[in-house]
Amino acid sequence: MQTLGERLAQGEQAAFAELYDACADRLQHYLTLRLGSREDADDVVQSTFVRLAQSRRRLMGIENLIAYVFKIARNESADWLRRKGRESLFLSETGSELLFQNVQDDQSVHELIETAMAALAKLTTEQREIVELKIYGKFTFHEIAEIVGVPQGTAATRYRTALERMKGWCLEGPQ
Amino acid sequence: MNDDSRDDAAMHDAANDGEAELLFHEIAPRNAAPELRSRVLSAVSQELSKGTASGIRAAPSWDRRIGTMAAATVVLAVLFHQWAIGTTEHNLAVLAGPRPVPRQESELVEIVESVTGRGTGDWVRQRLVKSRRSRPPAISHRMPDWERLFKDLEI
Numbered sequence: 427m428q429t430l431g432e433r434l435a436q437g438e439q440a441a442f443a444e445l446y447d448a449c450a451d452r453l454q455h456y457l458t459l460r461l462g463s464r465e466d467a468d469d470v471v472q473s474t475f476v477r478l479a480q481s482r483r484r485l486m487g488i489e490n491l492i493a494y495v496f497k498i499a500r501n502e503s504a505d506w507l508r509r510k511g512r513e514s515l516f517l518s519e520t521g522s523e524l525l526f527q528n529v530q531d532d533q534s535v536h537e538l539i540e541t542a543m544a545a546l547a548k549l550t551t552e553q554r555e556i557v558e559l560k561i562y563g564k565f566t567f568h569e570i571a572e573i574v575g576v577p578q579g580t581a582a583t584r585y586r587t588a589l590e591r592m593k594g595w596c597l598e599g600p601q
Numbered sequence: 602m603n604d605d606s607r608d609d610a611a612m613h614d615a616a617n618d619g620e621a622e623l624l625f626h627e628i629a630p631r632n633a634a635p636e637l638r639s640r641v642l643s644a645v646s647q648e649l650s651k652g653t654a655s656g657i658r659a660a661p662s663w664d665r666r667i668g669t670m671a672a673a674t675v676v677l678a679v680l681f682h683q684w685a686i687g688t689t690e691h692n693l694a695v696l697a698g699p700r701p702v703p704r705q706e707s708e709l710v711e712i713v714e715s716v717t718g719r720g721t722g723d724w725v726r727q728r729l730v731k732s733r734r735s736r737p738p739a740i741s742h743r744m745p746d747w748e749r750l751f752k753d754l755e756i
Contacts, residue, residue, distance in 0.1 A: 437649045443642055450641075454633035464634075471633070472641045479648040527629040538628050545624065561625045589622060 434478070435486035446475065449492045452563050453499055455525065459558050460503050464524050470506050474499040493569040496559070500573060545592040553588035560585050697746045702730075 433441035450471065457467035477498055478485065488494045522543045546554055552574075559570045567585070571578040706729050714722030 439642070439646055439649060442645045442649075443638075446638060446641060450638065451630070451632040454637070455630045458631075468634070468637050468640070471637060472644050475641045475645050476648050479645045482649075523631075525631055527631050535628060538624065542624055542628055557622075557625075561622055562630050592624075 431486045431488055431491060434491075435483050437479070437482055442475065442479065445478075445491060445495065449495055453496065455562050456496065456558055457499060457503055458524055459554065460500075461506065466506065470499060470503050473506070474502045477502060490569060490572070493565065493572050496563065496565075496573045497575075545595060548591060548595050549588050553584050553591070556581055556584045557588050693746050697749055701745065702726075706733075 430441055430444060434445065453474070454464075454467050454471055457470050458464050461467050461470065474495065478495065485491065485494070522539045526539045526542070546557070549557065555574065556570060559565050559573060560567075563570075565573065567578050567582045570581040574581060576584075706726075710722050710726045710729070713725045
């Protein structure tokens with residue numbers, strides 16, 4: 427039986443659909459956080475998959491396809507930002523509906539979302555990326571290191587520092 | 602309760618859980634729009650058909666590339682060997698003069714001459730010389746030339 431990587435390498439359309447279903451939600455969320463816009467994130471998701479289709483023969487030898495997709499998406503988003511002449515921006519608290527399912531009727535959920543956005547805003551871009559990949563991407567530190575291109579220890583340290591920073595801010599409250 | 606105090610309360614709750622990450626686990630991320638799937642897969646399909654329609658050939662595998670490189674190396678080695686032999690022959694001819702005719706060949710020509718006449722003997726000699734030139738010389742054939750050369754250099 428052929429692996430997903432082999433089917434992708436052969437240009438099987440259904441294999442690309444399978445790969446999309448396996449990672450699209452997480453990927454879109456990650457790119458929205460990086461680019462600050464759902465429309466831009468959609469464009470980059472599309473360009474990422476087109477890039478994968480173009481270089482599909484390489485996919486046969488890829489051990490972790492989802493992490494590889496994120497790595498390509500990260501490069502694509504960096505190119506996209508460069509072309510647009512801007513840097514990664516963080517959504518303001520008013521942009522929380524772009525990242526989270528907001529239950530308008532449920533005030534407690536709304537408050538949690540606002541808190542999460544405020545906590546994320548306290549982090550550096552690098553820390554925010556690691557937190558996103560760890561919590562919503564559900565990646566291991568090994569995979570995160572591969573995606574971001576840093577040593578595994580650095581990824582773990584950034585994550586711990588980010589959590590401590592958020593926790594400290596939560597305990598002390600906004601300055 | 603104003604917004605700030607609500608935020609403070611929510612943060613305090615989250616902090617009391619002991620883990621800041623629990624805060625994020627409690628809120629559901631927004632998923633990709635359903636229409637994005639068909640858009641992305643359509644673009645992928647277009648890309649895949651482009652590759653097929655334009656007749657893009659499969660990139661040669663590494664095995665094939667290595668095989669081609671090995672074959673090219675062998676051909677180059679043979680050509681270089683031939684060139685080196687030719688150059689050595691030429692240099693030796695310049696230094697030591699033409700190669701002496703092997704004794705077996707001289708005897709053969711003499712026998713032919715004695716039986717069929719001088720004309721046939723010359724023809725046989727030319728044929729032997731031509732055939733000797735067309736094949737690479739064995740090292741042993743060149744030993745007298747080398748010996749003579751080394752002797753000259755000593756003087």
